[in-house]
Amino acid sequence: MIVMKFGGSSLRNAGRIKQVAHIIKGRLSLSPMVVVSAFDGVTEKLIALSHNKIHFSVIENIHKKIIKDLSLDETIISGVISELKCSYKGSPSLPLRDKPKQLDKIISFGERLSARIVSSYLNQKGIKAQAFDAYDIGLLTDSHFGQASPLKESYPVIKKEVLSIIRKKIVPVITGFIGRDKQGNITTLGRNGSDYTATIIAACINAREVQLWSDSEGIMSADPRIVKDARPIEQITFDEASELAYYSRRFHPLTLLECIRKNIPVRILNTYNPTSAGTIIRPLSILRREGNRPVKCIVYKKDIFLLTITSPRMLMQYGFLEKIFKVFAKYKIIIDMIATSEISVSVTTDRKYHLNLALEELSRRIIGSDVKIKEKQAIVCVIGQDIKYLSGLSGDIFMALKQSRPGGIDIKMISQGYTRTNIAFVVDNCEVRRAVKALHKTLLAKWTTP
Numbered sequence: 061m062i063v064m065k066f067g068g069s070s071l072r073n074a075g076r077i078k079q080v081a082h083i084i085k086g087r088l089s090l091s092p093m094v095v096v097s098a099f100d101g102v103t104e105k106l107i108a109l110s111h112n113k114i115h116f117s118v119i120e121n122i123h124k125k126i127i128k129d130l131s132l133d134e135t136i137i138s139g140v141i142s143e144l145k146c147s148y149k150g151s152p153s154l155p156l157r158d159k160p161k162q163l164d165k166i167i168s169f170g171e172r173l174s175a176r177i178v179s180s181y182l183n184q185k186g187i188k189a190q191a192f193d194a195y196d197i198g199l200l201t202d203s204h205f206g207q208a209s210p211l212k213e214s215y216p217v218i219k220k221e222v223l224s225i226i227r228k229k230i231v232p233v234i235t236g237f238i239g240r241d242k243q244g245n246i247t248t249l250g251r252n253g254s255d256y257t258a259t260i261i262a263a264c265i266n267a268r269e270v271q272l273w274s275d276s277e278g279i280m281s282a283d284p285r286i287v288k289d290a291r292p293i294e295q296i297t298f299d300e301a302s303e304l305a306y307y308s309r310r311f312h313p314l315t316l317l318e319c320i321r322k323n324i325p326v327r328i329l330n331t332y333n334p335t336s337a338g339t340i341i342r343p344l345s346i347l348r349r350e351g352n353r354p355v356k357c358i359v360y361k362k363d364i365f366l367l368t369i370t371s372p373r374m375l376m377q378y379g380f381l382e383k384i385f386k387v388f389a390k391y392k393i394i395i396d397m398i399a400t401s402e403i404s405v406s407v408t409t410d411r412k413y414h415l416n417l418a419l420e421e422l423s424r425r426i427i428g429s430d431v432k433i434k435e436k437q438a439i440v441c442v443i444g445q446d447i448k449y450l451s452g453l454s455g456d457i458f459m460a461l462k463q464s465r466p467g468g469i470d471i472k473m474i475s476q477g478y479t480r481t482n483i484a485f486v487v488d489n490c491e492v493r494r495a496v497k498a499l500h501k502t503l504l505a506k507w508t509t510p
């Protein structure tokens with residue numbers, strides 16, 4: 061049994077859906093379970109609809125056009141469409157506290173529509189398939205609307221339901237991204253949550269593999285828009301992929317958790333190139349047996365904020381970091397990198413929300429401190445779980461940056477933990493291209509052979 065998840069970009073139009081059906085057909089012997097996202101851009105449009113920014117017919121027409129192009133019958137979505145019509149009316153005037161709940165309900169329609177259309181098309185192509193809303197096969201979550209967590213108690217139910225569908229030789233086409241809380245309200249798992257749904261189902265039934273299909277190559281050694289000779293990475297470890305999840309929007313950050321727990325490999329595949337093996341994410345032990353490459357890729361994230369708190373009072377004091385992090389926790393600011401000296405702490409975050417409030421409070425609480433924020437910064441990160449065994453790698457990194465032309469690249473902050481799955485540093489946004497190019501050229505030539 062395998063779980064195949066198709067993202068919105070693979071479901072952009074009738075032509076892409078035909079390709080998806082072709083890919084599924086070629087894998088029927090593996091007993092696939094299919095998980096689908098909403099069609100490309102539909103989730104955004106549903107959000108706009110809930111704010112009354114677009115007309116309802118925009119959503120209706122996108123789906124009707126695809127149905128027509130696939131020569132399917134419009135009635136397959138009429139029930140869901142009328143339900144959506146009733147649901148969105150009145151959303152803008154709801155009291156604030158009910159809005160997240162209402163938004164989850166409205167955006168759930170993207171996946172509910174796409175699952176119905178994809179399964180009907182599979183039927184038309186002679187594949188026995190059926191659409192399921194994830195909660196109808198047992199996916200229960202807590203009531204954290206917009207970022208709900210699946211409840212473990214629903215796993216055995218999902219297992220039972222899915223296995224009984226598979227036994228009937230039906231390909232289930234399951235809605236990604238959505239669930240239901242115990243009160244029966246529809247919830248969502250957070251943006252890009254369909255990957256997470258796929259891995260939850262895989263964990264429930266102990267699938268052989270999870271396949272995440274999208275419209276681009278697997279994981280690359282660097283952003284191909286920056287590095288022309290960036291190459292696809294065949295294998296990557298769970299830890300490396302978890303680091304990478306922060307930098308690329310390839311998958312929902314929690315996607316890998318379930319697969320790590322159950323040791324289920326995850327494969328990243330391209331619907332435009334379905335015969336390519338893509339990138340497989342597996343445990344380090346297996347990769348080592350096959351000859352692991354130490355440096356896997358160079359990634360970056362732009363538009364982060366670099367905060368520095370300097371205070372002589374930090375000298376020889378305990379509890380100082382606690383004070384700082386309590387403020388970040390209060391404002392729900394997620395910290396990514398951290399570096400400290402005797403009198404200063406530097407951290408990065410990518411969220412602007414409440415940042416100024418937190419800074420004000422830090423200045424107030426830590427008397428005599430100087431709190432600074434630098435915008436338009438970027439983290440550049442070299443990822444590789446076995447880089448810890450390379451002596452001289454840091455030297456190569458900093459030499460490459462120093463020798464980059466026309467002048468060396470200024471590094472604002474550096475972080476490398478003891479486990480050393482990555483080495484990360486901060487530069488100005490505008491230096492990212494140069495830094496990534498220089499590092500790819502130096503490191504990938506030298507440090508990629510096992």
Ligand code: ASP
Nearest residue numbers: 097103237251252253254
């Ligand atoms: N449709 C949802 C989103 O756009 C979930 C997903 O695509 O995985 O976030």
Ligand code: MG
Nearest residue numbers: 067068097252
């Ligand atoms: Mg998506």
